[in-house]
Each structure stands twice: as structure tokens, then as C-alpha cells.
Amino acid sequence: MIEAQAGRRYDAGMPTLTDVDIWPLLGVRISLSDLELAGIDDRTALDLGRLAARGIHGMTLPFATPWSRGSDLEVARNLYRYHSGLRTTVRPEEWSLDFAARLDHTLIGVQTLVAKDFPTTRTAESMSWLGRDWQGRGIGTLQRVAILTFAFEGLGAEVVTTSAWADNAASNAVTRKLGYRPNGEEVLEREGRAAVLKHYRLDRTGWDRRPEEFRQVVQIEGLEPIRAWLGLDQPRP
Numbered sequence: 395m396i397e398a399q400a401g402r403r404y405d406a407g408m409p410t411l412t413d414v415d416i417w418p419l420l421g422v423r424i425s426l427s428d429l430e431l432a433g434i435d436d437r438t439a440l441d442l443g444r445l446a447a448r449g450i451h452g453m454t455l456p457f458a459t460p461w462s463r464g465s466d467l468e469v470a471r472n473l474y475r476y477h478s479g480l481r482t483t484v485r486p487e488e489w490s491l492d493f494a495a496r497l498d499h500t501l502i503g504v505q506t507l508v509a510k511d512f513p514t515t516r517t518a519e520s521m522s523w524l525g526r527d528w529q530g531r532g533i534g535t536l537q538r539v540a541i542l543t544f545a546f547e548g549l550g551a552e553v554v555t556t557s558a559w560a561d562n563a564a565s566n567a568v569t570r571k572l573g574y575r576p577n578g579e580e581v582l583e584r585e586g587r588a589a590v591l592k593h594y595r596l597d598r599t600g601w602d603r604r605p606e607e608f609r610q611v612v613q614i615e616g617l618e619p620i621r622a623w624l625g626l627d628q629p630r631p
């Protein structure tokens with residue numbers, strides 16, 4: 395007997411392996427008010443492609459690479475290809491944990507946490523985007539609080555960094571509100587022109603001292619399997 399539902403047993407003496415056993419990211423749910431961040435499966439990656447194709451930004455590129463440029467179809471494919479590719483690289487030494495953001499069950503964007511050698515460095519970087527219709531309503535700030543809670547309190551991060559082009563007012567504003575410290579800037583090429591990329595850093599002490607309004611209750615499900623998968627339950631080197 396094979397049940398179609400995710401996570402059910404196969405017959406003929408095969409071990410019972412759920413989707414979450416195989417890919418622990420799919421079991422993570424980070425909830426704050428009516429916002430939820432959850433691991434991205436194939437169906438969701440396609441839906442995110444459709445969301446991105448409806449538009450994320452105006453003329454100025456907010457990202458490091460121009461994946462959001464082009465026709466609707468190109469943008470949707472870029473997004474799907476990118477999220478498919480991430481699965482080939484997740485391991486304790488290097489990962490990108492990408493979460494679909496939903497508000498009241500409606501898909502609205504993506505929140506990402508990336509790291510190299512996290513079990514040793516305990517340092518990660520966050521990034522995010524929302525569909526244009528969802529921007530400017532405080533949701534990006536909630537998303538950031540959710541991923542910072544996951545990083546600091548769930549995974550045991552000591553530092554979380556973020557970066558934004560100097561002309562990305564919304565992203566820089568969210569970062570400043572949460573108490574990150576400026577961590578330098580650099581001039582980089584962006585679509586053929588020089589542009590300033592600002593870096594920020596928030597350590598655990600800064601996080602613990604964040605303003606009262608950002609101390610919402612955040613619920614995290616599925617933490618233990620992902621901690622084990624990312625090698626965070628071993629003694630630190």
C-alpha cells in the first residue's frame with residue numbers, strides 16, 4: 395500500500411520516511427501574528443515564480459543580480475531555477491534556507507537566511523523580497539523579526555548581517571529600525587553603473603536590546619530536525 399499523502403508509509407518493509415525526514419526545511423514553520431514563513435516545496439516555487447512575475451520593484455534593481463528583469467516568463471523561470479538549485483548546495487558547511495512568506499495563507503514573498511561554516515562562525519546573512527502589492531505595510535519588518543528570531547534563538551546565531559543598495563530606502567529603514575550597526579560599504583557595479591552597497595551587522599547583544607515593539611511572540615515548529623541536519627547539535631569545534 396502506498397498512500398498519496400506526504401509523509402506516509404510505504405509497504406514491503408521499506409522504512410517510514412516522511413518528507414521532513416528527507417528534507418527538514420519542509421517541516422520548518424516560523425509564525426508571527428498572521429505571517430508564516432515555511433520551507434519551499436516545488437509547487438510553492440512555481441507559485442513564487444508567478445508572484446515575482448507580477449512585479450517586485452520599479453526601475454532600480456534592489457538585488458545583487460538581475461534575476462527579476464525580463465518578461466514575466468523569464469522572471470518566473472529564473473525564480474524557479476534558483477530555488478531548485480539551492481537544494482543541491484545545502485550542507486552544514488554552507489546553506490541557504492529559503493522560506494515562503496504567507497500572510498493569512500496568501501503567498502506574498504520570500505525570506506532567506508544564508509551562511510557558510512555556521513556551526514563554527516555562528517554568523518548568517520538575511521535577505522528578502524515581497525510582491526509589490528504587499529510592500530510598505532510593515533510586513534517586511536515582521537518578516538525580519540521572524541527570521542532573526544529563528545537565527546538567534548532557533549539556530550544559535552551570534553551575528554546576523556544584511557546588505558542593501560544605498561538607494562533601497564525600505565530595506566535600509568527596516569534594518570535601522572531593528573538596531574543593526576553599520577558595517578561598512580562598498581562600491582560595486584550594478585547594471586553597468588557604480589552603486590553603493592551598505593552592510594549592517596546585528597549581534598546577539600543588539601538583538602536582545604531591540605526596541606520593545608519588535609519583541610513579538612514568534613513560534614518556531616520543526617526546529618530539532620533542521621538543527622540536527624545542519625550539524626548544530628554537535629559540540630562546537
Ligand SMILES: CC(C)(COP(=O)(O)OP(=O)(O)OC[C@H]1O[C@@H](n2cnc3c(N)ncnc32)[C@H](O)[C@@H]1OP(=O)(O)O)[C@@H](O)C(=O)NCCC(=O)NCCS
Nearest residue numbers: 456522523524529530531532533534535558563564565567
Ligand atoms: C525591502 C522590503 C522587503 C521591505 O519590506 P516592506 O514591507 O516594504 O517594509 P516595511 O513596510 O516593513 O518597512 C518599510 C520602512 O521603510 C520606510 N520607507 C519606505 N520607503 C521609504 C522611502 N522612500 N524613504 C524613507 N523611508 C522609506 C517605511 O517608512 C518603513 O519604515 P517605518 O515603518 O519606520 O515607517 C520590501 O520593500 C521589498 O520587497 N522590496 C523590494 C525587494 C527588495 O528591495 N528586497 C531587499 C533587497 S536588499
